[in-house]
Amino acid sequence: MSLAETTSAPEARARGPVPDRLRAPWEAKLKSWESLLLVVAIGIFILNSFASPYFLNAWNLSDATFNFTEKAMIAFAMALLIIAGEIDLSVASIIALASTAMGLVMEAGFGTPAIVATGLATGLICGAFNGVLVTRLGLPSIVVTIGTMSLFRGISYIVLGDGAFRGYPSDFAFFGQGYAFWVISVELVIFAVLAVIYGVVLHKTNFGRAVYAIGNNATGALFSGIRVARVKMILFLLTGLMSGVAAVCLTSRLGSTRPSIASGMELEVVTMVVLGGVNILGGSGSIPGVVIAAFVMGLVTFGLGLLNVPGIVMSIFIGLLLIGVIALPRLWAKLRGKA
Amino acid sequence: MRDAGRRVTAARSYPPQIKTGPIMGTGQGPVAAQGAVLALDRIIKTFPGVTALDQVQLELHAGEVTSLIGENGAGKSTVVKILTGIYQPDGGQILLDGQPVSFPTAQAASGAGVTAIHQETVLFEELTVAENIFIGHAPRTRFGLIDTAEMRRRAGQILSSIGAEIDPGVKLKDLGIASRHLVAIGRALSVEARVVIMDEPTAALSQKEIEELYELVETLKAQGKAILFISHKFDEIFRISDRYTVFRDGQFVGAGRIDEISESDLVKMMVGRSVDQIFPKREAQVGEEVLKVVGYSHPTEFEDINFTLRRGEILGFYGLVGAGRSEFMQSLIGITKPSKGAVKLEDHVTIIRSPAEAIEAGIVYVPEDRGKQGAILDLPIFQNVTLPSLGETSNRGFIRMAEEFALTRQYTERLDLRAASLDTTVGSLSGGNQQKVVIAKWLATRPKVIILDEPTKGIDIGSKAAVHEFMSELAAEGLSVIMVSSEIPEILGMSDRVIVMREGRIAAELEGEDLTPETLVRHAAGIGVKGEAA
Numbered sequence: 053m054s055l056a057e058t059t060s061a062p063e064a065r066a067r068g069p070v071p072d073r074l075r076a077p078w079e080a081k082l083k084s085w086e087s088l089l090l091v092v093a094i095g096i097f098i099l100n101s102f103a104s105p106y107f108l109n110a111w112n113l114s115d116a117t118f119n120f121t122e123k124a125m126i127a128f129a130m131a132l133l134i135i136a137g138e139i140d141l142s143v144a145s146i147i148a149l150a151s152t153a154m155g156l157v158m159e160a161g162f163g164t165p166a167i168v169a170t171g172l173a174t175g176l177i178c179g180a181f182n183g184v185l186v187t188r189l190g191l192p193s194i195v196v197t198i199g200t201m202s203l204f205r206g207i208s209y210i211v212l213g214d215g216a217f218r219g220y221p222s223d224f225a226f227f228g229q230g231y232a233f234w235v236i237s238v239e240l241v242i243f244a245v246l247a248v249i250y251g252v253v254l255h256k257t258n259f260g261r262a263v264y265a266i267g268n269n270a271t272g273a274l275f276s277g278i279r280v281a282r283v284k285m286i287l288f289l290l291t292g293l294m295s296g297v298a299a300v301c302l303t304s305r306l307g308s309t310r311p312s313i314a315s316g317m318e319l320e321v322v323t324m325v326v327l328g329g330v331n332i333l334g335g336s337g338s339i340p341g342v343v344i345a346a347f348v349m350g351l352v353t354f355g356l357g358l359l360n361v362p363g364i365v366m367s368i369f370i371g372l373l374l375i376g377v378i379a380l381p382r383l384w385a386k387l388r389g390k391a
Numbered sequence: 392m393r394d395a396g397r398r399v400t401a402a403r404s405y406p407p408q409i410k411t412g413p414i415m416g417t418g419q420g421p422v423a424a425q426g427a428v429l430a431l432d433r434i435i436k437t438f439p440g441v442t443a444l445d446q447v448q449l450e451l452h453a454g455e456v457t458s459l460i461g462e463n464g465a466g467k468s469t470v471v472k473i474l475t476g477i478y479q480p481d482g483g484q485i486l487l488d489g490q491p492v493s494f495p496t497a498q499a500a501s502g503a504g505v506t507a508i509h510q511e512t513v514l515f516e517e518l519t520v521a522e523n524i525f526i527g528h529a530p531r532t533r534f535g536l537i538d539t540a541e542m543r544r545r546a547g548q549i550l551s552s553i554g555a556e557i558d559p560g561v562k563l564k565d566l567g568i569a570s571r572h573l574v575a576i577g578r579a580l581s582v583e584a585r586v587v588i589m590d591e592p593t594a595a596l597s598q599k600e601i602e603e604l605y606e607l608v609e610t611l612k613a614q615g616k617a618i619l620f621i622s623h624k625f626d627e628i629f630r631i632s633d634r635y636t637v638f639r640d641g642q643f644v645g646a647g648r649i650d651e652i653s654e655s656d657l658v659k660m661m662v663g664r665s666v667d668q669i670f671p672k673r674e675a676q677v678g679e680e681v682l683k684v685v686g687y688s689h690p691t692e693f694e695d696i697n698f699t700l701r702r703g704e705i706l707g708f709y710g711l712v713g714a715g716r717s718e719f720m721q722s723l724i725g726i727t728k729p730s731k732g733a734v735k736l737e738d739h740v741t742i743i744r745s746p747a748e749a750i751e752a753g754i755v756y757v758p759e760d761r762g763k764q765g766a767i768l769d770l771p772i773f774q775n776v777t778l779p780s781l782g783e784t785s786n787r788g789f790i791r792m793a794e795e796f797a798l799t800r801q802y803t804e805r806l807d808l809r810a811a812s813l814d815t816t817v818g819s820l821s822g823g824n825q826q827k828v829v830i831a832k833w834l835a836t837r838p839k840v841i842i843l844d845e846p847t848k849g850i851d852i853g854s855k856a857a858v859h860e861f862m863s864e865l866a867a868e869g870l871s872v873i874m875v876s877s878e879i880p881e882i883l884g885m886s887d888r889v890i891v892m893r894e895g896r897i898a899a900e901l902e903g904e905d906l907t908p909e910t911l912v913r914h915a916a917g918i919g920v921k922g923e924a925a
Contacts, residue, residue: 069800069804070800070803070804070808070809070810070811070812070813071811071812071813072773072796072800072812072813072814073812073813073814074811074812074814074815256789256790257785257788257789257790258781258782258785258788258789258790259788260790261774261778261781261790262781264770264774265767265770265774265778268767268768268769268770269763269766269767269768269769271763271764272763272764272765272766272767273767273778274726274746275726275746275756275758275764275765276746276767276778276779276832277745277746277747277749277750277778277779278747278778279745279747335769336769
């Protein structure tokens with residue numbers, strides 16, 4: 053308590069060449085958060101298949117993926133943002149605004165390409181707005197995006213009031229209701245492609261390395277020649293763009309726009325990211341973790357749905373799951389430490 | 392079994408240094424804790440893959456100062472953590488008044504009267520001095536609320552007992568560095584202490600404050616407290632200690648009374664080799680002009696800085712703390728913007744607006760604050776080293792890890808970095824090895840100019856010598872070096888030329904015979920100097 057933890061710790065005493073690694077990469081992976089989460093996912097899958105006779109059905113399982121695909125698209129970009137030490141709580145409101153903009157374009161008589169472009173552009177503009185406030189003015193992102201959360205959805209309420217946009221062109225349904233082949237939905241394909249892209253960007257590129265460096269120590273990263281403000285700006289743009297993609301998919305799936313669309317989704321996205329093992333304080337986390345977390349959340353929601361559990365009770369389960377999965381390793385370590 | 396072999400060799404190397412006393416050699420019978428308030432008997436502490444302490448001995452006596460001496464990584468910090476209940480030993484005994492005790496928690500240690508003044512005690516900006524001193528054990532009223540009046544009264548007593556004139560009611564954020572340090576000491580003394588551990592207490596202090604600290608140590612001695620003193624500065628070790636104990640690589644090397652040993656013998660025990668040439672100064676092969684700074688100014692920090700730097704030169708920057716040296720250097724690499732002035736690098740006027748542009752231009756900066764600016768402590772060594780060179784180790788933005796390890800190996804081996812592996816975090820290394828990682832990181836960018844800001848602050852003698860030797864090598868290879876340092880021996884020993892800064896301006900440029908400790912101090916402090924540099 054009054055004793056500060058100093059950083060100096062034991063040194064290897066051995067002389068001679070320093071090895072690259074002490075543990076092989078696969079060994080580290082085996083003991084990782086992602087492995088634990090995978091076990092949880094498999095467990096829930098097995099539980100579900102016992103709990104409901106309707107679970108093990110290709111079409112039902114395919115339906116289950118809609119529970120997470122849109123959220124996960126945003127969660128990938130959000131994971132990078134949170135690893136870099138920032139957050140965007142306005143994502144669900146960006147969906148509302150983007151969907152409203154798409155509705156306006158549709159009402160004006162434009163076709164599907166223009167509608168999609170509008171959704172994506174609105175997302176980008178919203179992300180740019182957040183990014184400029186955070187990186188140029190140096191405001192804390194949590195405050196900025198709580199503000200824009202009200203702002204973006206507020207605009208949507210002013211435009212729509214009690215009303216709704218309906219009557220999207222039939223080919224627009226492709227994104228949210230279409231299937232690539234057999235039971236594989238278009239959304240699931242978009243999800244998988246984005247998962248690969250974000251995984252590669254975060255884990256295999258210099259940009260991803262910069263994201264980790266900034267999240268661990270932004271000052272140190274700046275002194276090391278990382279363009280910190282630029283990287284953060286790109287991350288806000290990506291998060292906005294992904295919200296735009298999610299807006300296209302969700303609007304297409306629902307076939308209509310109301311100002312209350314996707315309300316509360318920002319917390320589910322953040323939950324998914326944290327469940328996936330991303331440190332909410334920044335600095336660590338992985339895309340595979342977020343992918344598995346997406347499946348865990350989708351399976352839990354779907355399983356409970358098959359058992360006719362109401363939505364409000366479902367959120368209790370998701371909350372307990374989050375706390376449980378995060379507390380479990382800590383508890384385990386404590387118990388082992390005492391034994 | 393290699394350890395056993397090493398121990399024998401070590402003992403044989405230093406027969407004259409190991410004095411007969413209550414503690415002698417390693418692995419012998421129980422310590423005869425005659426008169427020792429606190430003793431460590433054959434303490435073992437291991438971490439995964441590493442033995443941090445291997446059967447070490449330590450005795451602290453009432454009314455005496457015992458200096459614990461060793462290079463970084465010798466196990467000093469681990470001992471402090473064991474004594475203060477943060478780590479638990481894996482073997483051996485802690486003896487308090489000859490009775491075995493254990494300190495399972497920090498509270499248990501302070502309850503037994505062991506208190507520590509740390510390298511960086513955590514203080515709270517928004518709390519008052521009294522609250523900082525009594526945080527966690529504030530006196531209570533009968534309703535269980537904090538008794539502010541009593542707390543301030545007692546804080547005032549503690550502060551005046553250490554000769555500090557600080558109002559216990561002011562907030563910490565309104566105090567200067569020196570006063571904060573006294574508050575930290577006050578906090579350590581607010582528990583009924585029998586044993587006071589001082590872990591590099593003078594590292595951040597000015598000469599005057601250091602003198603005051605020595606007086607405080609004398610006061611504590613007179614009160615009969617046993618003091619464990621940890622320092623890298625030999626002059627103060629010899630000045631204030633009564634006894635010494637030397638560790639090397641986690642092992643006990645020797646102990647005795649300080650007046651029975653010479654400085655050079657102590658250094659030999661500590662490093663296991665003689666450090667004759669602390670400053671490996673080679674003849675300067677100074678070449679053509681590389682960097683020229685003209686009229687560099689900043690609204691508040693510095694003004695009208697002009698100088699040139701030549702190839703293969705080591706240019707020292709001396710000055711008191713707050714003279715604006717670091718601020719100027721950080722402005723050179725684009726952290727802060729100058730209000731006016733120009734930089735010419737190899738005949739090209741260069742505008743540097745960010746560290747990224749500085750790296751591209753070939754100017755790199757090794758900051759003084761390793762933990763915050765120099766390294767990213769939670770990332771592995773290799774990722775730290777390659778961070779500014781990612782363009783080099785990657786292929787179109789994609790990471791090539793084999794290249795990263797190769798580059799890291801190339802530079803860390805030259806610096807004799809010691810670590811368990813290249814993928815361990817930088818934060819787990821000692822200060823000296825952390826500094827080696829930071830220097831390796833900047834050399835890997837193959838710069839034209841390297842700025843080293845207090846490159847050997849807080850690192851042990853062995854690492855210090857390695858850094859100095861390396862600096863000489865770099866200069867000999869044609870790199871231009873700027874070294875900011877507040878240590879006069881280092882400035883004198885390493886620099887070809889020295890610029891003295893005072894209150895944000897260049898006070899003097901000294902070279903050759905003008906370069907003496909006296910001229911440096913006089914220019915830095917603004918005392919009149921005859922023959923002021925034209």
